[in-house]
Amino acid sequence: MTATLEDPTVQPAIEHAVRLSGVHKSFGQGQRGVVALGGVDLDVAPGEFVCLLGASGCGKTTLLNLVAGLDKPSSGEIELNSSRPAVMFQEAALMPWLTAAANVELPLRLAGVPRSARKNHIGELLELVRLEGVGSKRPHELSGGMRQRVALARALASALHTSDDSLPPLLLMDEPFSALDAITRDVLQGELLRVWRSTGAAVVFVTHDVREAVRLGQRVVLLSSRPGRVVQEWQVEDLDNADELSTIDEINQRLREVISSHAAA
Numbered sequence: 001m002t003a004t005l006e007d008p009t010v011q012p013a014i015e016h017a018v019r020l021s022g023v024h025k026s027f028g029q030g031q032r033g034v035v036a037l038g039g040v041d042l043d044v045a046p047g048e049f050v051c052l053l054g055a056s057g058c059g060k061t062t063l064l065n066l067v068a069g070l071d072k073p074s075s076g077e078i079e080l081n082s083s084r085p086a087v088m089f090q091e092a093a094l095m096p097w098l099t100a101a102a103n104v105e106l107p108l109r110l111a112g113v114p115r116s117a118r119k120n121h122i123g124e125l126l127e128l129v130r131l132e133g134v135g136s137k138r139p140h141e142l143s144g145g146m147r148q149r150v151a152l153a154r155a156l157a158s159a160l161h162t163s164d165d166s167l168p169p170l171l172l173m174d175e176p177f178s179a180l181d182a183i184t185r186d187v188l189q190g191e192l193l194r195v196w197r198s199t200g201a202a203v204v205f206v207t208h209d210v211r212e213a214v215r216l217g218q219r220v221v222l223l224s225s226r227p228g229r230v231v232q233e234w235q236v237e238d239l240d241n242a243d244e245l246s247t248i249d250e251i252n253q254r255l256r257e258v259i260s261s262h263a264a265a
């Protein structure tokens with residue numbers, strides 16, 4: 001029998017992991033109020049890697065917080081078709097009294113995942129971020145790069161193993177490598193791409209760094225200066241070297257224009 005659109009057992013394909021439509025966000029009111037986001041429209045497909053670029057203060061973190069459900073938009077819609085979004089920040093924000101393994105385990109515990117499944121997931125995740133053998137160490141015994149690997153494993157635990165498996169995982173990353181030295185950052189960017197390919201998670205990655213955005217993303221989205229809204233997008237997957245360099249130049253130029261238009265306003 002051929003399934004038809006009317007057949008209630010046929011699940012429609014999920015077109016977006018997250019969709020923002022006309023999202024505004026203001027903080028406070030009157031003269032001292034701040035309009036952080038001024039009507040953001042953005043779709044992220046399941047498994048897509050999107051980098052968000054914009055001037056300092058244009059509302060990138062605000063946007064991630066709204067998608068994460070940590071705050072509510074003043075108006076507009078945010079539609080999620082994903083597992084509960086997992087967030088990774090600039091600082092690893094690990095619990096200092098817990099071992100690396102226990103930090104990764106935390107979201108699983110909170111979600112009520114049974115002990116035996118937790119053990120399996122922790123082993124797999126520590127291996128995925130290449131931290132086998134350091135599960136028993138506490139954060140202060142680890143380097144900055146290792147701490148961010150633990151934070152990545154913890155975010156993956158949350159994205160992959162704490163909710164309905166049929167929904168696509170979504171990872172929100174707020175400048176996760178910006179506090180690291182250049183060599184560690186370069187290694188972790190490569191690791192993140194490997195992890196992204198092997199997990200199929202959709203990623204929204206905030207950065208100030210155009211090179212990082214073009215290296216990591218399939219799509220780069222530029223926000224205007226405050227109030228933030230999408231001004232331009234670039235498909236940046238599979239560029240050859242020459243195209244990658246010219247795209248980086250073009251985005252840098254556009255970013256400078258966005259910043260100077262704000263300064264002149």
Ligand SMILES: Nc1ncnc2c1ncn2[C@@H]1O[C@H](COP(=O)(O)OP(=O)(O)OP(=O)(O)O)[C@@H](O)[C@H]1O
Pocket residue numbers: 027028034035036054055056057058059060061062063226
């Ligand atoms: N809780 C809050 N209360 C009041 N104002 C806020 C709050 N959160 C953010 N803002 C303001 O909203 C604007 C956007 O802030 P946000 O942190 O989202 O920008 P950003 O693009 O992430 O900046 P950066 O790149 O410097 O991290 C800023 O002017 C900020 O001061």
